[in-house]
Amino acid sequence: MKEIRIHARAGQGAITTAGILGYAYFSKGQFPYAFPHFGAARMGAPMNAFVRIDDKPVRLRSQVYQPDYLIIVDATLMRGFDCYVGFKDDGIAVVNEREGMDIPKPRGKQKVYVVPGNKISTDIMGKTLLGNTVLLGAYAAATGQLTLEDLKKAISERFADKGQKIVDMNAEALKRGFEFVKG
Amino acid sequence: MKEFLEGSHAIAQVIKSCRPGVISAYPITPQTHIVEDLAQMVANQELHAQFVNVESEHSAASVVLGAEATGVRSYTATSSQGLLLMAEVVFNIAGLRLPVVMTTANRAVSAPINIWNDQQDVMAVRDSGWVLLFAESIQEAVDLHLQAYKIGEDPRIMLPVMVNMDGFILTHGMEVVDMPSQEEVDKYLPSYNTTYKLDIEHPQTMGYLADPDYYLEIRYLVQQTQQELLGIIPQVAKEFQKTFGRESGGLIQTYRMEDADQAFVAAGSVCGTIRDAIDELRSKGRKVGLVKIATYRPFPKDAVAAALKNVREVAVVDKSVSLGGFGPFYTDLTSSLSFLAGKMPKVSGFILGLGGRDIRVGSIHDVYEKLGGKQVDCEFIGLKQELLAETE
Numbered sequence: 001m002k003e004i005r006i007h008a009r010a011g012q013g014a015i016t017t018a019g020i021l022g023y024a025y026f027s028k029g030q031f032p033y034a035f036p037h038f039g040a041a042r043m044g045a046p047m048n049a050f051v052r053i054d055d056k057p058v059r060l061r062s063q064v065y066q067p068d069y070l071i072i073v074d075a076t077l078m079r080g081f082d083c084y085v086g087f088k089d090d091g092i093a094v095v096n097e098r099e100g101m102d103i104p105k106p107r108g109k110q111k112v113y114v115v116p117g118n119k120i121s122t123d124i125m126g127k128t129l130l131g132n133t134v135l136l137g138a139y140a141a142a143t144g145q146l147t148l149e150d151l152k153k154a155i156s157e158r159f160a161d162k163g164q165k166i167v168d169m170n171a172e173a174l175k176r177g178f179e180f181v182k183g
Numbered sequence: 184m185k186e187f188l189e190g191s192h193a194i195a196q197v198i199k200s201c202r203p204g205v206i207s208a209y210p211i212t213p214q215t216h217i218v219e220d221l222a223q224m225v226a227n228q229e230l231h232a233q234f235v236n237v238e239s240e241h242s243a244a245s246v247v248l249g250a251e252a253t254g255v256r257s258y259t260a261t262s263s264q265g266l267l268l269m270a271e272v273v274f275n276i277a278g279l280r281l282p283v284v285m286t287t288a289n290r291a292v293s294a295p296i297n298i299w300n301d302q303q304d305v306m307a308v309r310d311s312g313w314v315l316l317f318a319e320s321i322q323e324a325v326d327l328h329l330q331a332y333k334i335g336e337d338p339r340i341m342l343p344v345m346v347n348m349d350g351f352i353l354t355h356g357m358e359v360v361d362m363p364s365q366e367e368v369d370k371y372l373p374s375y376n377t378t379y380k381l382d383i384e385h386p387q388t389m390g391y392l393a394d395p396d397y398y399l400e401i402r403y404l405v406q407q408t409q410q411e412l413l414g415i416i417p418q419v420a421k422e423f424q425k426t427f428g429r430e431s432g433g434l435i436q437t438y439r440m441e442d443a444d445q446a447f448v449a450a451g452s453v454c455g456t457i458r459d460a461i462d463e464l465r466s467k468g469r470k471v472g473l474v475k476i477a478t479y480r481p482f483p484k485d486a487v488a489a490a491l492k493n494v495r496e497v498a499v500v501d502k503s504v505s506l507g508g509f510g511p512f513y514t515d516l517t518s519s520l521s522f523l524a525g526k527m528p529k530v531s532g533f534i535l536g537l538g539g540r541d542i543r544v545g546s547i548h549d550v551y552e553k554l555g556g557k558q559v560d561c562e563f564i565g566l567k568q569e570l571l572a573e574t575e
Contacts, residue, residue: 018357019357022358023187026187026359031358033357034357035351035352035355035357038298041212041298058358058455059456059458059459060455060544061349061453061455062541062543062544063543065543
């Protein structure tokens with residue numbers, strides 16, 4: 001079983017991100033359980049989304065406390081809060097770069113990839129809306145858990161009703177995130 | 184077909200395939216996604232139903248009461264304060280013998296205000312005459328809605344059915360769900376036809392005054408029907424399994440009880456976490472199992488007694504509490520087991536997870552550690568002593 005913890009603020013698309021990850025694992029025949037946990041239940045408040053993945057249906061319904069993988073959508077959450085709490089010794093984190101934010105150093109065999117998600121998104125569309133998709137591409141490259149194709153399929157499914165242009169821009173964001181990590 | 188779906192969306196889909204004629208609801212977290220999706224389906228004309236927008240849950244319940252009284256399959260959903268506001272009508276729907284189906288996305292009750300999951304809300308209408316089912320997974324929640332109409336609309340039954348699914352954990356969780364096709368649902372659940380309806384061709388009265396000469400018998404008949412359900416619900420689950428190939432619902436389900444000498448009793452999504460805890464305990468040689476309450480009303484008294492008769496010790500996990508009394512499941516279980524007299528196992532009651540306090544495998548181990556010790560009837564697990572100290 002693998003566990004992913006996403007740190008974001010309510011409204012930053014963490015649930016959609018968890019859903020896309022879950023869908024990608026599902027397409028590979030696995031059994032993901034993706035779910036949110038709201039803190040103050042207000043736009044902008046810190047919240048988590050989680051994905052738990054197994055090769056049989058997941059029964060465990062608690063939050064994720066010892067994540068294998070971390071996705072930090074908003075690095076400002078790392079100010080005054082330890083987003084690495086419980087992070088596995090050999091865990092992998094993908095962090096959305098934020099100017100002026102020092103990203104805490106990993107411990108032991110942990111790996112942390114600081115990815116310019118918002119910058120790449122702005123390159124593609126002039127807005128930061130694709131930041132999470134860049135992180136997903138980076139996640140695939142950093143963890144080897146999913147291929148770019150797995151995620152592309154999930155994106156095409158998830159954004160099908162938003163039109164081909166949105167799907168294409170997301171596919172580009174995935175690719176750029178993937179390449180950023182792969183180098 | 185297997186899909187990866189959010190719980191609320193899966194419920195909206197399965198309700199759509201049940202072809203209700205009238206849906207009425209008022210939005211409340213964490214139920215909202217279900218009725219938003221249904222409203223969208225009606226607006227898109229994918230679902231040919233009347234979606235009645237109302238100004239409160241009291242009205243939503245009244246609308247489905249009225250619709251069902253004209254012989255139309257109806258649906259509503261709510262949570263927490265919404266269910267409390269509905270309460271008056273909820274009792275009427277059962278008293279009028281109208282087979283409405285309602286989803287309760289279980290949530291804590293105010294005050295203090297709390298949007299997160301526990302199972303306190305349903306307990307406010309526990310005694311209303313509704314059939315109360317509890318889902319462990321999104322799949323089971325989907326399946327129970329199909330069974331709910333099947334059970335409630337049975338001419339021998341004619342009672343409303345509530346499917347309880349844990350708020351957020353199941354309503355906002357996404358997992359792999361095997362969704363029945365429209366053809367499968369049409370075959371399993373034919374359209375609803377009843378002669379018990381308000382019809383000007385065949386006038387009849389519903390909800391007349393029952394004075395002291397009649398009231399006792401009418402309540403007795405509801406109780407009788409609830410007792411008959413103890414035979415019918417397992418048949419419905421069996422038939423469902425034959426049709427869809429899955430075990431869902433029934434009165435109880437058991438896990439690793441074959442040689443168990445200790446057992447947990449619980450309902451809803453926490454049963455999944457308990458199953459994981461049991462596997463850990465079993466790997467250390469502890470003979471422990473789970474009896475899951477899938478049907479809470481009628482209470483499956485004989486089924487739980489049969490499942491627990493060879494067990495030495497029972498831990499009841501309640502996610503609600505009758506303040507001043509005990510956990511509701513604990514009360515029902517101890518009453519049911521009292522017939523075993525001298526052979527009754529030692530039963531302890533524990534309160535967990537109120538207001539969304541996360542229940543981890545470790546929380547279940549904490550309960551397990553209490554067994555073997557002093558028998559308790561209503562012990563809260565996971566209290567933060569430092570918070571309690573502040574009130575002193």
